[in-house]
Amino acid sequence: SLKGKTAVITGSNSGIGLGVARELARAGADVVLNSFTDREEDHQLAADLGKEFGVTARYIKADLSKGAEARALIEQAGKCDILVNNAGIQHVSPIDEFPVEKWDAIIAIMLTSAFHTTAVALPMMRKAGWGRVVNIASAHGLTASPYKSAYVSAKHGVVGLTKVTALETAKEDITANAICPGYVKTPLVEAQIPDTAKEYNMTEEEVIEKVILARQPSKDFATTEQIGGTAVFLCSDAAAQITGTTISVDGGWTAL
Numbered sequence: 001s002l003k004g005k006t007a008v009i010t011g012s013n014s015g016i017g018l019g020v021a022r023e024l025a026r027a028g029a030d031v032v033l034n035s036f037t038d039r040e041e042d043h044q045l046a047a048d049l050g051k052e053f054g055v056t057a058r059y060i061k062a063d064l065s066k067g068a069e070a071r072a073l074i075e076q077a078g079k080c081d082i083l084v085n086n087a088g089i090q091h092v093s094p095i096d097e098f099p100v101e102k103w104d105a106i107i108a109i110m111l112t113s114a115f116h117t118t119a120v121a122l123p124m125m126r127k128a129g130w131g132r133v134v135n136i137a138s139a140h141g142l143t144a145s146p147y148k149s150a151y152v153s154a155k156h157g158v159v160g161l162t163k164v165t166a167l168e169t170a171k172e173d174i175t176a177n178a179i180c181p182g183y184v185k186t187p188l189v190e191a192q193i194p195d196t197a198k199e200y201n202m203t204e205e206e207v208i209e210k211v212i213l214a215r216q217p218s219k220d221f222a223t224t225e226q227i228g229g230t231a232v233f234l235c236s237d238a239a240a241q242i243t244g245t246t247i248s249v250d251g252g253w254t255a256l
């Protein structure tokens, strides 16, 4: 059980982050939810989750495109036994047309923020004598696709940061690993469908079957519960010697 542990999950008011927060809470962890908004419904989401699983759940606003806010998120959490770097965005465009501000935002939110949160969380984990860093990378942290230069670069970077974090904590009861999902049906993926349809001149149904799941041999999306369950496993005693590596949850994508 993760009772007594505090988990901070970045970008967790929807999609995979929320799924991971739910499974960690189900396993007994207190959770800190986060996104860049500060709406009534964000705080309500945390309150409902806390009630459902009988844990302490808070929502802390932080815009992770800003380093100071990423650091403040962990400082405000006060305690961070489990750090899940999950926040992410996507933009699809050829390199020569790729908007510079989109490149900067993707690298800041998905890679640089993980550096900042890890930097503040590691001393807390050392003080507690136990810690787990779970970075949500992607099959795109191990392979590439055209038109996703910033995303693929950021995710490869996250895999690299995971390895360095693992080496710097190797002798302590702290592990760092990356989960590499293939396609999980979340708002982020759904938002890509219309753009990709235009790019390939296909209907949205064709895009799902022939483009999105083209490289996922299972021909099925992974679920947010499955990504959450993988995170819970990485926090378990069985995974204490698993560090500095990646776990693919991709229906066979990276076996191709």
Ligand code: NAD
Pocket (backbone or CB within 6 Å): 010, 011, 012, 013, 014, 015, 016, 017, 034, 035, 036, 062, 063, 064, 065, 086, 087, 088, 089, 109, 110, 136, 137, 138, 139, 180, 181, 182, 183, 184, 185, 186, 187, 188, 189
């Ligand atoms: P999503 O859009 O549902 O969730 C993204 C989360 O990040 C949201 O909570 C959003 O509010 C938050 N976020 C975005 N910008 C932020 C910012 N500036 N500051 C703080 N929070 C911010 O998408 P998702 O599919 O759940 O993606 C979550 C992670 O999983 C991302 O890192 C994504 O790259 C990765 N991933 C997703 C898939 C997939 O198929 N959905 C596959 C592989 C990896």
